[in-house]
Amino acid sequence: MNKRDIILDAMQDLFTEGHGGTASVSDIAKKAGIAKGGLYYYFRSKEEVLDALVERQYADLIKTCSALVDSCEGTATQKLATLFKGYYSSSANAPLDQHLHMPQNAAIHQKSLAMILNSLSPIVSKIIEQGVKEGTFVCDFPQENAEIMLSVFAFLLDPGIFYWTTQHRLQILKSIADLMEKGLSAKKGSFAFFYKQT
Amino acid sequence: MNKRDIILDAMQDLFTEGHGGTASVSDIAKKAGIAKGGLYYYFRSKEEVLDALVERQYADLIKTCSALVDSCEGTATQKLATLFKGYYSSSANAPLDQHLHMPQNAAIHQKSLAMILNSLSPIVSKIIEQGVKEGTFVCDFPQENAEIMLSVFAFLLDPGIFYWTTQHRLQILKSIADLMEKGLSAKKGSFAFFYKQT
Numbered sequence: 001m002n003k004r005d006i007i008l009d010a011m012q013d014l015f016t017e018g019h020g021g022t023a024s025v026s027d028i029a030k031k032a033g034i035a036k037g038g039l040y041y042y043f044r045s046k047e048e049v050l051d052a053l054v055e056r057q058y059a060d061l062i063k064t065c066s067a068l069v070d071s072c073e074g075t076a077t078q079k080l081a082t083l084f085k086g087y088y089s090s091s092a093n094a095p096l097d098q099h100l101h102m103p104q105n106a107a108i109h110q111k112s113l114a115m116i117l118n119s120l121s122p123i124v125s126k127i128i129e130q131g132v133k134e135g136t137f138v139c140d141f142p143q144e145n146a147e148i149m150l151s152v153f154a155f156l157l158d159p160g161i162f163y164w165t166t167q168h169r170l171q172i173l174k175s176i177a178d179l180m181e182k183g184l185s186a187k188k189g190s191f192a193f194f195y196k197q198t
Numbered sequence: 199m200n201k202r203d204i205i206l207d208a209m210q211d212l213f214t215e216g217h218g219g220t221a222s223v224s225d226i227a228k229k230a231g232i233a234k235g236g237l238y239y240y241f242r243s244k245e246e247v248l249d250a251l252v253e254r255q256y257a258d259l260i261k262t263c264s265a266l267v268d269s270c271e272g273t274a275t276q277k278l279a280t281l282f283k284g285y286y287s288s289s290a291n292a293p294l295d296q297h298l299h300m301p302q303n304a305a306i307h308q309k310s311l312a313m314i315l316n317s318l319s320p321i322v323s324k325i326i327e328q329g330v331k332e333g334t335f336v337c338d339f340p341q342e343n344a345e346i347m348l349s350v351f352a353f354l355l356d357p358g359i360f361y362w363t364t365q366h367r368l369q370i371l372k373s374i375a376d377l378m379e380k381g382l383s384a385k386k387g388s389f390a391f392f393y394k395q396t
Contacts (some may be wrong), residue, residue: 081238099234114359144366144373147354155353161312168342175342179381 004042007032008053016097025049047108054100054112062119064090069123076131077186081193083123087153101160113154121146128184138185145183151177170195202240205230206251223247245306252298252310260317262288267321274329275384279391281321285351299358311352319344329382334360338384343381350374368393 001009010032014020019027025046029039042162069177072079090198098160100109112168156162164172176190177191199207199351208230212218217225218359227237241247266284270277299308322344329335337343354360362370375389 037245103305106308107270107301110308110359113353117360128393139378141335141369141373143371145377148350148374148377151349151354156315156349159264161308162315171339172342172345175339176346177341179343179346179377182380182383183377185380 003032003034003038005056006034007039007042007049008056009048011053012057015099018095021102022098025156043154050099050105051108053096054108055115057096058112058115059121061087061090062116065120066123069127076127076134076136077190078129079130080124080191083120083127084193086097087120097160097173109160113158117147117150117154121150124149128170131184131186136186136190145180149176149180201230201232202250203254204232205237205240205247206254207327209247209251209257212325213297217295218293219297219300247307248303249309249343251294252306253313255294256310256317258311259288260314263318266319267325274325274332274334275388277325278322278389281318281325281343284392285318297359304306307358311356313350315345316350317347324348326382329384331354334388337381344377347374349380 006128007028010028011020011023014028014031017121018131021033023046025039026036028049029036032039039049043052065083065086069079069083072082074082098195099105099134121143125143128137128139128142128145130138153173157164157169173195180186180191181188205226208226209218209221212221212226212229221229221244223237224234226244226247227234230237236249241250263281263284266280269276270280272280297303298310319341325343326335326337326340326343328339330337339386350370355362369394375392378389379386380383
């Protein structure tokens with residue numbers, strides 16, 4: 001493994017252990033087993049380490065989601081359900097996520113939301129196009145439709161931006177399912193995977 | 199006018215003149231015609247002044263939008279068009295907006311997006327309910343539908359988060375119009391005000 005990844009692993013471990021937020025550059029270097037000067041060769045500050053860790057984490061999440069969709073040979077609806085399940089179960093590091101929700105990390109957080117939307121929207125768009133070919137969806141704007149759908153998950157349902165009750169969150173999921181079904185002329189209930197546990 | 203508002207006006211004037219980003223607390227106090235100590239009585243830092251200015255600006259925008267809707271006696275669709283037009287023409291201070299799009303102000307920016315969504319969604323929801331009564335809309339989730347629609351404007355179309363071409367922006371507007379029309383069982387073209395200049 002290269003040194004850059006060793007440093008990111010150390011930062012991630014510190015978060016898992018609950019010290020990520022308060023760790024200094026020295027703490028990160030120590031955990032990585034390298035000299036502080038060695039860390040500075042790769043990153044100028046703790047913020048840069050955090051930024052790179054978040055980017056790596058989301059790149060991994062997107063890779064996982066993409067692979068899940070590629071290996072699924074089902075219909076468009078089944079692929080969307082697989083993607084949705086994969087997205088929510090590829091659990092991001094929870095303490096890291098909480099740290100991102102602090103005001104001083106808003107810039108990194110915002111960048112990660114844009115990254116998710118920009119990376120997942122072509123995947124969702126391709127699935128919608130498959131549905132159009134299969135005759136289960138009707139859609140003139142697959143890419144834009146994907147972006148709108150993902151805005152709901154990346155922004156409206158982000159627990160660091162909005163503080164919905166469980167009940168309201170469920171209502172939003174039912175509403176976006178309803179909107180997608182009607183918007184894509186899909187069978188009623190075909191987006192129920194948004195809100196039904198399977 | 200109270201001193202707090204005088205300070206916020208000074209900050210706003212500095213942005214209009216192009217010095218808002220670089221202005222120090224002393225500059226703001228000087229512009230407001232008060233002593234630096236006087237400013238510190240109201241705000242602990244420049245960031246707090248900025249935060250309060252943004253909050254005041256968005257509160258004003260929401261008040262304007264709300265008043266426009268209240269004074270409009272048209273159908274639900276006409277009210278939505280009025281709200282949409284009012285929202286985009288109640289021009290926020292452009293240099294301030296640009297300043298908010300800088301990474302160090304991401305927390306304030308994010309808060310303002312959440313504020314817009316939380317404040318405008320009950321207004322949009324009420325208009326959707328009116329449309330249901332008029333028989334032009336069908337909707338089981340007016341509040342959630344409003345939140346989803348506003349996510350597109352507050353997040354996906356925010357020029358500080360995504361950098362769409364004019365053409366792609368137009369496609370997103372056409373797509374959300376199409377989605378809302380189908381989702382609300384509204385007449386085709388009734389949400390054309392999203393993308394057609396009037």
